[in-house]
Amino acid sequence: MKLLLTSAGVTNPTIHKELTDMLDKPIAESNALCIPTAMYGHPWVGPGEKAWQFISGKSENPMVDLGWKSVGVLELSALPSIDKERWMPLVQGTDVLLVSGGDALFLYHWMKKSGFADLLPSLDAVYVGMSAGSMVMAPNIGEEFVGWSPPTGGDKALGLVDFAMFPHLENEMLPDNTLANAEKWASNFSSPGYAIDDETAIKVTDGEVKVVSEGQWKLLTP
Structure with a gap:
């Protein structure tokens, strides 16, 4: 699987070019699935109007509205009640997964409970995450980002990459997201x-990590 882990979506031409380079065909010929699940776990973004805006491509975060051949909705919290034969072929056949922001641990919980997490490493799709949709790939998200508490507690996430992410750096709407706090x-x-920051993404292909940015970022080592 190829990963494009963003803070706020495909917000500039540099990130857009990396996305098109990762695809095997043009955006206009690619089928996408959007995954709004993380939004429902976060009090600022769901459920309600903002979840609809993301799904319909009317949000301020360019992802769903990039001109895909088709866009479907995959709600992970519904999958445990559906036979896997109904949804697994859909996921396995899609070109792009567009995963919204929200609460990373809520997303992690439903990725695991639905069986979606088990599929991820074997998929040929490009995974485009935004905020929590990116953070969930890390081994841990950090106590600072724990909102919704999973049944097992802690801040563990998928661990499909070997680094963590602190998104929305120096965002004026999030005064705590300073470099000092990062x-x-x-x-x-x-x-x-x-x-x-919101003009930056991290591309991961075959274990190789590349920062794609028109903004501000910093690698923080232990």
Whole structure:
């Protein structure tokens, strides 16, 4: 699987070019599935109007509205009540997964409970994450980002990459997301962390990590 881990979506031409380079065909010929699950676990973004805006491509975060051949909705919290034969072929046949922001641990919980997490490493699709949709790939998200508490507690995530992410760096709407606080966050990890702003993404292909940015970012090592 190819990963494009963003803070706020495909927000500039540099990130857009990396996405098109990762695809095997043009965006206009690619089928996408959007996954809004993380939104429902976060009080700021769901459920309600903002979940609809993401799904319909009317949000301020360019992902669903990039001109895909088709866009479907995959709600992970519904999957445990559906036979796998109904949804697994859909996931396995899609070109792109567009995973919204929200609460990373809520997303992790439903990725695991639905069986979706088990599929991820074997997929040929490009995974485009935004905020929590990116953070969930890390081994841990950090106590600072724990909102919804999983039944098992802690801040463990998927661990499909060997670094953590601190998104929305220096965002004026999030006054706590400063570089100084990112450095404190990173000091609790044994693995590297990336602090990235909304004009930055991290591309991961075949284990190779590349920062794609028109903004501000910093690699924070233990």
